[in-house]
Amino acid sequence: MLHPLFTEEHEQLRRSVRQFVESELAPHAQEWEREGGFPDWVFKRMGDLGFMGVRFPEEYGGQGGDWGHSIVIAEEMARCGSGGVGMAIAVQSEMATPPIFKFGTEAQKQRFLLPAIKGEKIVCLGITEPNAGSDVAGIETTARPDGDGGWVINGRKIFITNGVRADFCVLVTRNDKEAGHHGFSLFLVDTDTPGFEVSRKLDKLGMRSSDTAELVLDDVRVPSEQLLGEQGHGFVEIMWELQGERVIGAAGSIAGGWLVFEKTLAYAKERHAFGRPIGRFQVNRHKFATMATELEAARQLLYDTALAWERGEYPVKQISMVKLYSGLVVNRVMNECLQLWGGMGYATETGIERAWRDSRLLRIGGGTDEIMREIISKTMGL
Amino acid sequence: MNIVVLVKYIPNPEGTPEMGPDHRLKREGVEGALDPGDEHSVEAALQLAGSDGEVTLVTMGPEAAVGALRRGLSMGGHKGVHVLDDSLKGADVLVTARVLAAVVKRQAGFDLVLAGVESTDGYTGTLPMAVAELLDLPNVTFARKVEVADGTLKVERQTEAGYDEVECPLPAVVTVTAGANEPRYPTLKGIMQAKQKPMDTLSVSDLGLSAEDVKATQEVMGLEPVAAKEAGEVIEDPEEAPGRVVEFLTKAKVI
Ligand SMILES: Cc1cc2nc3c(=O)[nH]c(=O)nc-3n(C[C@H](O)[C@H](O)[C@H](O)COP(=O)(O)OP(=O)(O)OC[C@H]3O[C@@H](n4cnc5c(N)ncnc54)[C@H](O)[C@@H]3O)c2cc1C
Numbered sequence: 055m056l057h058p059l060f061t062e063e064h065e066q067l068r069r070s071v072r073q074f075v076e077s078e079l080a081p082h083a084q085e086w087e088r089e090g091g092f093p094d095w096v097f098k099r100m101g102d103l104g105f106m107g108v109r110f111p112e113e114y115g116g117q118g119g120d121w122g123h124s125i126v127i128a129e130e131m132a133r134c135g136s137g138g139v140g141m142a143i144a145v146q147s148e149m150a151t152p153p154i155f156k157f158g159t160e161a162q163k164q165r166f167l168l169p170a171i172k173g174e175k176i177v178c179l180g181i182t183e184p185n186a187g188s189d190v191a192g193i194e195t196t197a198r199p200d201g202d203g204g205w206v207i208n209g210r211k212i213f214i215t216n217g218v219r220a221d222f223c224v225l226v227t228r229n230d231k232e233a234g235h236h237g238f239s240l241f242l243v244d245t246d247t248p249g250f251e252v253s254r255k256l257d258k259l260g261m262r263s264s265d266t267a268e269l270v271l272d273d274v275r276v277p278s279e280q281l282l283g284e285q286g287h288g289f290v291e292i293m294w295e296l297q298g299e300r301v302i303g304a305a306g307s308i309a310g311g312w313l314v315f316e317k318t319l320a321y322a323k324e325r326h327a328f329g330r331p332i333g334r335f336q337v338n339r340h341k342f343a344t345m346a347t348e349l350e351a352a353r354q355l356l357y358d359t360a361l362a363w364e365r366g367e368y369p370v371k372q373i374s375m376v377k378l379y380s381g382l383v384v385n386r387v388m389n390e391c392l393q394l395w396g397g398m399g400y401a402t403e404t405g406i407e408r409a410w411r412d413s414r415l416l417r418i419g420g421g422t423d424e425i426m427r428e429i430i431s432k433t434m435g436l
Numbered sequence: 437m438n439i440v441v442l443v444k445y446i447p448n449p450e451g452t453p454e455m456g457p458d459h460r461l462k463r464e465g466v467e468g469a470l471d472p473g474d475e476h477s478v479e480a481a482l483q484l485a486g487s488d489g490e491v492t493l494v495t496m497g498p499e500a501a502v503g504a505l506r507r508g509l510s511m512g513g514h515k516g517v518h519v520l521d522d523s524l525k526g527a528d529v530l531v532t533a534r535v536l537a538a539v540v541k542r543q544a545g546f547d548l549v550l551a552g553v554e555s556t557d558g559y560t561g562t563l564p565m566a567v568a569e570l571l572d573l574p575n576v577t578f579a580r581k582v583e584v585a586d587g588t589l590k591v592e593r594q595t596e597a598g599y600d601e602v603e604c605p606l607p608a609v610v611t612v613t614a615g616a617n618e619p620r621y622p623t624l625k626g627i628m629q630a631k632q633k634p635m636d637t638l639s640v641s642d643l644g645l646s647a648e649d650v651k652a653t654q655e656v657m658g659l660e661p662v663a664a665k666e667a668g669e670v671i672e673d674p675e676e677a678p679g680r681v682v683e684f685l686t687k688a689k690v691i
Pocket residue numbers: 145178179180181182186187188189212213214215216258261266415418419420421422423424425428
C-alpha cells in the first residue's frame with residue numbers, strides 16, 4: 055500500500071528518476087569516489103530532465119510538485135552508489151534554493167533561483183564557520199552597510215558543500231551584534247565578487263564525491279538587491295531552511311540504508327559458513343529483523359512528517375525526531391551490514407564500506423544528534 | 437505526421453517472469469511496465485511527429501496494460517487506445533495482429549506505424565510484419581534511423597554487417613531497434629499531463645471483429661527449461677591445439 059504522501063504519479067516519477075540514476079550516474083560512481091568529485095554536467099543534466107527543484111512552480115524551473123516528489127528524488131538518488139552526489143544535488147535543489155523561493159524578490163528568483171534549478175549555476179549554502187557550527191547564533195561573519203546602500207561582508211565559512219565550484223552562495227551573516235537573534239541577515243553572493251575566496255578544499259572520511267570548501271570573505275561588497283529576505287530576520291529564515299534540509303537528508307539516508315540492507319540480505323542467503331547460509335544463524339536472522347523494523351519505523355516517521363508539512367503544518371519537533379532517529383538507525387544498519395559481509399564489507403569493491411563511511415555524516419551534518427535532542431527536549435518543559 | 441505506435445505492457449522487465457498453469461506468462465496481478473524496447477519506438481515517433489504531429493499509442497492487454505499507454509503518454513504521446521476484452525486472453529500473434537490492425541485502420545490519416553523489433557517477454561518478433569500484411573502496407577524492419585523527406589520514408593536498416601539504406605512510400609510499418617535513440621525519461625510535468633490526455637478503451641466488437649477472428653490458432657502444449665550449456669573444453673597447450681580443433685570440427689562435420 056502506498057503511504058498517503060504518494061500517488062501513482064509519484065511512483066511513475068520514481069521510475070523515471072531510477073532509470074536515469076542507474077543508467078547515467080551509477081556507472082560513474084566508483085570513478086567519482088576515487089577522484090573525489092563529480093562533473094558539473096550532472097547538475098545541468100538533472101536540470102534539463104526536470105529532476106531539480108521539483109517542488110518549485112514551473113516559472114522558476116520547477117515542476118509544481120510536492121514533498122512526496124522531492125522525497126522520491128532524494129530516495130532514488132541513493133541508488134547512484136556515491137552519497138556525495140545525492141548530497142550535492144540536495145544542497146542545490148532542496149537546501150540552498152528554497153530560501154530564495156520563499157524569501158526572495160522576483161528579480162532574485164529570476165537571477166539566482168531559475169538558473170540554479172536549470173542546473174546552469176551551482177549554488178552553496180554558507181552557515182557553518184570555524185568557530186560556530188551547532189551554535190548558529192555564534193557566527194562571526196559580519197555584514198555592515200557600506201554607506202552607499204550596499205553591504206560589506208567579512209568572515210570565514212567552513213564545511214561548505216559545493217563551495218569549491220559554486221557560482222553563488224546563500225550566505226548567513228550577522229549584521230547587528232547587539233540585536234541578538236534579530237541581528238542576522240541572508241545574502242546572495244556571487245563567488246566571483248572580489249574578496250570572495252575558496253581558501254581550501256577539505257579532505258574527509260565519506261561523501262567523497264562531494265566537494266567541501268572553506269571560504270574566506272574579505273571586504274566582499276554586495277549591493278542591497280542581494281540581501282535575501284528581511285534584514286535582521288536571517289536567523290529565523292535559516293532555521294526554516296534547516297527543517298527542509300533535515301527532511302530531505304533523512305529521505306536520502308533511509309533509502310541508502312534500505313539499499314544496503316537488501317544487498318546484505320541477498321548476500322546472507324548466498325554466503326555459507328559452517329554448512330549453512332550465514333543469514334540462517336539466529337543471531338544474524340534477528341539482526342535482519344531488527345534492522346528492517348527500525349528502517350521501516352524511520353521511513354514511516356519520515357513520510358508522516360513530510361505529509362504533515364505538505365498539509366500545512368510546520369512540524370519542527372517531528373522533523374528533529376526524524377533527523378535524529380534516521381541518523382542513528384542508518385548508522386546502526388550500515389555497521390551491522392558491514393559486519394555481516396565480513397572481509398568483503400571492509401574491501402572497497404562491494405561498496406559497503408563506502409556506504410558505511412558516507413552514513414557517518416548523517417549524525418553530524420544539518421544539525422548533530424545532540425542538537426536534535428536539544429530541540430526535542432525543549433518542547434518538554436525541562 | 438500522424439504516427440501510431442504499437443506498445444506492449446510486459447510483466448516485470450527487470451525480474452524473472454512467472455509462468456502460469458496454462459504455460460503462459462502470468463500477466464495479471466503482477467507488476468509490469470511498458471516494454472523497454474517500445475520506449476525506443478515511442479521516442480522515434482515523438483521525434484518524427486515534431487510539434488505539429490500526433491502520436492497515438494495502441495496496446496492490447498489486460499487492465500494493467502493501460503500502464504504502457506500512460507508511460508508513453510507521459511513521454512509526450514498524444515492519445516492512447518487500449519483494447520481490453522476477456523476473449524483476448526491467450527491471444528496468439530495472428531489474433532493480436534488482427535486486433536491491432538483493426539485499431540490502426542480506425543486512425544484516420546495515419547502516416548506511419550512504429551513498433552519495437554520484438555517484445556521483451558515473448559520474443560516472437562513477428563507481430564509487426566503480420567500487422568503490415570493485414571493492412572497491406574510495406575514493412576521495414578530493424579530501423580536504426582527513421583526519417584521522412586518529401587513524403588518518402590528513409591530508413592537505415594541495421595544488418596549484421598552494417599546497415600542498408602531503404603526507401604519506401606508512406607504509410608508503412610517500421611520496427612525500431614534499441615540503437616535508434618535514447619528514450620526520454622518522463623518528467624513530473626509529463627506524468628501529470630498524461631492524466632488529462634484522451635484514452636479510448638475498445639472491445640473486440642467495437643473493432644468489428646468476430647469471435648472467430650480472435651480465436652487463437654496456436655496452443656502452448658508444454659514448457660521445458662532450456663538445457664544448461666555445458667562447459668566448453670579448454671586446450672592449454674599451443675602445440676596440441678590445432679590438431680584438436682581440426683579433430684573437433686571434423687567430428688562436428690563442419691569440415
Ligand atoms: C561533509 C559536510 C558537509 C557540510 N555541508 C555544510 C554546508 O553545505 N553548509 C553549512 O553551513 N554547513 C555544512 N556542514 C557543517 C555541519 O552542519 C556542521 O558540521 C554541524 O552542524 C556541526 O557543527 P560543528 O562541526 O561545528 O560541530 P560543533 O558545533 O563544534 O560540535 C561538536 C560536538 O559538540 C556537540 N555539541 C554542540 N553543542 C552541544 C550542546 N548544546 N549539547 C550537547 N552537545 C553539543 C555536538 O553535537 C558535537 O558532537 C557540513 C559538514 C560536513 C562534515
